[in-house]
Amino acid sequence: MVLNSRGETLKGQLSELKVVSAKVHEELTRKLGLVMSDIEENSAALANIQRIALGFVIVAAVLFLFSIQFIFVRNLQKDEVASNRARKETADILRTVNEGCSCSTAT
Numbered sequence: 001m002v003l004n005s006r007g008e009t010l011k012g013q014l015s016e017l018k019v020v021s022a023k024v025h026e027e028l029t030r031k032l033g034l035v036m037s038d039i040e041e042n043s044a045a046l047a048n049i050q051r052i053a054l055g056f057v058i059v060a061a062v063l064f065l066f067s068i069q070f071i072f073v074r075n076l077q078k079d080e081v082a083s084n085r086a087r088k089e090t091a092d093i094l095r096t097v098n099e100g101c102s103c104s105t106a107t
Helices: 005-096
Strands: none
Touching: none
8 A cells, every 4th residue: 555655654653652552551551560469468458457356346245245244143143132131031020020919909
């Protein structure tokens, strides 16, 4: 195919553009690979931090559960002691009270 001078100039510029674009594409691909690896490393680090934080939260929740259970059992024991004491006092009172009334009433 025969090209005029303007066509030859455009053809030369197109060849130069192909070479430049190949270099730019290669550089962009390399930089994109670096960015992707940085993102991957940061994501892995954040995932590790989240795992550690989740572990602490689980441990704290279990400790909180045991502390609530301990407080509940302790309060239950206190209530049981108070209830037993009241029952004993009531039994002592009933045992010492005279049965029936020996009161005489004047008619």
